[in-house]
Amino acid sequence: MIPTRFSALRPSAQQLYRMLGLLPAPEFDAPVAHAAVGGPLTAGGALDALTDAGHLIELAPAPGASTLRYRMPGPSHAHAYQLARNATGRHQDELTDAHTRICRSYLLSASAAVELLEPRRETSSSWAPADVPRTPHVNFLDGKSAWGWLHSEHSTLTGLIHHQDTPGTVVWQLVDVLGPYWRITGSTGTSTAAHHRGLHCARAARDQYGTSRMLTATALTELAERPRRALSLLGQASDLYGELGDRAGVVRAAYGTALAHAALGETDIALPVWWRTVAEAHNVDDPITANHALLKIAGHHLGEGDHLRAAALAAVAIEGFAAIQALYCQVEGEVLLGRCAIAAGDFALAVNCLESAADTYSRGSALRPMGAALMYLGDAHRAAGSNDMARDCYRQSRDAAQDRGDEAAIKQATAAIDELDRVP
Known part of the structure; x- marks a missing residue:
């Protein structure tokens, strides 16, 4: 039935049909x-023809976006995939070129979306070949529309990263661009697998710049489980950045090195490196790294019981992030400031900071950091004697953990609820 309907299509619709088989996801x-x-706008007639023939279903735009979306029903998508995979001659050449254009389209749009989440972050997009268009095919009005597009297209983006035919340069650039999104949403497993793939592709392409960026970013995914390997990767990255004359890259590698030393319990080494990173990051106009380093220093002081110094440093970092409209980085600072306020007994400030953070994460569907913020918010309410409000926060945190299947977070939230239930 489907092959018969395909044969009845005009050549331009058949061409697009085969090209859509290249997409890892049907939407x-x-x-x-x-x-x-x-x-631009050259596929309109073919899209209409495929829709009329039942090979496409027209959908509403993604949240906050204005462009139409389509879904290819499973049987049609499977048939298109087989046609694309078995293509020969002229059709194979057309599909190879189409796959590269599709990948570049997603790369540029993802870069534009993530720029709204973390402005002023240097990415690899400026390293695209001169003959490749640099204007994204999707225009985002605000952070909400960027979030909506990233959530809707995430399966396709990760599918392209792991697709054997995606050009290696595009693979590592996609990984590089999506790093902040994965960090904000707490997508640890996805991020780790993608970064290893990106590093492999950059090395295979003998791309020194891509390799240095992937070494740095991949090291950060290794911190929790293999901090010594992270140190090794960061050392390699720093050497490569030095050979390339990339001072900003050297600074980012130093920041990561301090994280690795902290993960090994070597805070006496990490602290001076973070302080040096703050100064040097400002010298290379990298406020993102500078203020993240300040937050790490503040977190150390909070752990040592010096909540006043920690709060002062967190406030400086929050102001720095706000100046460049890096909202989700700013929210990380607000969570830390809320924790400082709990330690200082300023529960009104703590609730204000943590409620704001949890709300921002919720609007971005960033369940992992939202759950953590809700746990701290519950702690603030409990310390203030508002046990019912604390219990509600812990339950919301547990619900978020259940939605993402995080057993450790479920256990933590459940223990907090049980402890409250034992209070007379």
Whole structure:
């Protein structure tokens, strides 16, 4: 039935149909189809023909976006995939070029979306070849529309990263661009696998710049389980950055090195490196790294019981992030400031900071950091004697942990609820 309907399509619709088989997921934005065939608004007639033939279903735009979305029903997508995989001759050449254009389209749009989540972060997008368009095919009005697109397209983006035919340079650039999104959403497993793939591809392409960036970013995914390996990767990255004359890269590698030393319990080594990172990051105009280093220093002082110094440093970092509109970095600082306020007994400030943080994470569907903020918010309410409000926060945190299947967080939230239930 499907092959018969495919044969009845006109050549331009058949061409697009085969190209859509290249997509790892069956849903896509209209601009992706235009990119596949090679230009803006050139796929409109083919999209209409595929929709009329039942090979596509028109969907509402992604949240906050204005472009139409489509879904290819499973049997049609499987058939298109087989056609793409078995193509030969002219069709194979067309599909190879289309796959590259699709990948570039997603790379540029993902870069534009993440820029709204973490502004002023240097990415690899400026290293695209001169003959590749640099304007994203999806325009985002605000952070909400960027979040909506990233959530909707995440399975496709990760599918392209792991697709054997995706050009290696595009693989590591996609990984590089999506790093902040994975950090904010707490997608640890996805991030680790993608970074290892990105590092492999950058090395295979003998791309020194890509390799240095992937070494740095991959090291950060190794911190919890293998901090000594992280140190090794960061050392390699620093050497490569030095050979390239990339001072900002050297600073980012130093920041990561301090994280690795802290993970090994070597805070006497980490602290001076973080302080040096603060100064040097400002010298290379990298406020993101500078203020993240300040937050790490503040976290250390909070752990040592010096909540006043920690609060002062966190406030400086929050102001720095706010100045460049790096909202989710700013929220990380607000969570830390809320924890400092709990330690200082200023529960009103703690509740204000942590409620704001939890709300921001909730609007971005960032369940892991939202759950952590809710746990701290519950602690603030409990310390203030508002046990019912504390219990509600712990339950919301547990619900978020259950939604993402995080057994450790479920256990932590359940223990907090049980402890409250034992209070007379």
